[in-house]
Structure formats: structure tokens, C-alpha cells
Amino acid sequence: MKITLHVWRQKNKSAQGGLKKYLVDEVSPDSSFLEMLDQLNEELIQNGEEPIVFDHDCREGICGSCSMVINGRPHGPEKGTTTCQLHMRSFKDGDAIYVEPFRARAFPVLKDLLVDRDAFDAIQQAGGYVSVATGNAPDANALPIAKEIADNAFNAATCIGCGACVAACKNSSAMLFTSAKVAQLSMLPQGQPERSKRAIAMVEEMDKQGFGNCSNHLECEAACPKEISGDNIALLNKEYVTAVLTSKDKK
DSSP states (O other), X not given: OOEEEEEEXXXXXXXXXXXXXXXXXXXXXXXXXXXXXXXXXXXXXHTTOOOOOOOOSOSSSSSXXXXXXXXXEETOSSTTOOGGGOBGGGSOTTOEEEEEOOOOTTSOEEETTEEOOHHHHHHHHHHOSOOOOOSSOOOTTSSOOOHHHHHHHHHHHTOOOOOHHHHHSTTOBOHHHHXXXXXXXXXXXXGSTTHHHHHHHHHHHHHHTTOBOOOSSOHHHHHOTTOOOXXXXXXXXXXXXXXXXXXXXXX
8 A cells, every 4th residue: 555644743842843744655454553654664764864753552452542633533534443453454545644643732742743641640630549448358249239330330441541532522621531530430339438529629620731611512422442422421510510519518
């Protein structure tokens, strides 16, 4: 395959970026998108040029770090797929492909296709955890959980925090990410003691980090590589309103 790439190049956080055109020949349809970029980078290095910077780690659709917008869609054209799981057979010989970083005020571009997603870490640290007493592990059957609840909690927990939801939303909202982290714990017994505090703290941190409001268009759900349900957003709104009203009643 012959591919024409238009890749966003940006020297650093404060530099002016722009698209640069590259021609990549002899691309295997069975190679992943990241492997294709590896091939291009090898050619750039051999020619004495600076390689394209992009984030990656597991290359198995687990870590979520392979975040880039491909032809206007976070992670590319395939549904339920991360960039590292996207194969070149999803494109045609001679295609022109535009590759850009995730666009959001809370995700500043560091270099080329690499963005700073520390804002997600801040939201997680604000309340996406449970406090447990030390000691022996409890018996596996000590906290029985209905299968439907366990399944819903597990589905929310599959969020890998890649940021595709933010990149897809016209308001750069982090509601799907935040709702998944709140939902998975609010459904389980272990998450009950800090339930109200968690919802308020994580929503407030989300706003503090500069993410926009939910557009209610559910582009986030469509772009999510793990297909996290938008129903979690409704659950987050309920958790937050209940927590705020409860805290006011206590005062």
C-alpha cells in the first residue's frame, strides 16, 4: 500500500504547529497504525530528520495512551478500537490520512501527537478510589453483589482513560470519563462510605481542569474505544445532585 500522511508537527508546547505531508510506501495491510508510523519514523531517522512523537505503551488496547485523531475521528474509523488496534487494512491503497493530536484546552499539546493528559489523573486523584482497612483479605463471599450490578460496575470500570470522549465532544467535556469512574464505585459496597464526597470532589476537579459541559450529543459514547455507555453520565448527574442536596441538609 502507498499512503499519503498529513501529520501534525509541533516542536513544543509553545510553538506554532502545522500539518506536514509524508509519503509512505510498501505499507502492509496487516500492520497496525502505530507500526506504520514506526516505519515512517525509521525512514525519517535514516534521512536525518526528527521522528514523529506519539504516545504508546501496551499496544494492546489496554493503556489508552495511543491517543490521536485520524481523519477527524479519535482513534480512527473503526468502532470500539484504539489507535494501536487499528490496522492499515481499514484504509485503501492511495488514501490520504490526516493525523492530529487530541484537541482540548485541558490536553495541551506537548510535541507533535503527544498531549498532556494529567488533567485526567487529577480527576481520578480527587475521589476515584476507596479507603479500606488493612488486615486480612475478606472472604470472597462476604459481600454478595447481584450479577446485574456487578456487570454494570465492570462495564464502567473498563474505561482506560484515553481521552477520546474529550476529543470527540465539541465542548471538550470529560463527563463520560468522570461518570465511568464515579459509577463503577457507586454501584459497589466498597464505594458507599465516600460516595457523596467522591461525586462532588471529582466533578469540581473536572471543572477546575477546564473541561467543558456535556453537549448531550453522545459523541463521547460513539468515539469510546471501550464503548462506555452514556447512561453513566445520567448516573453521575444523579449522584452529584443527591450529594449536593444531602450536604446542604447536613449543614
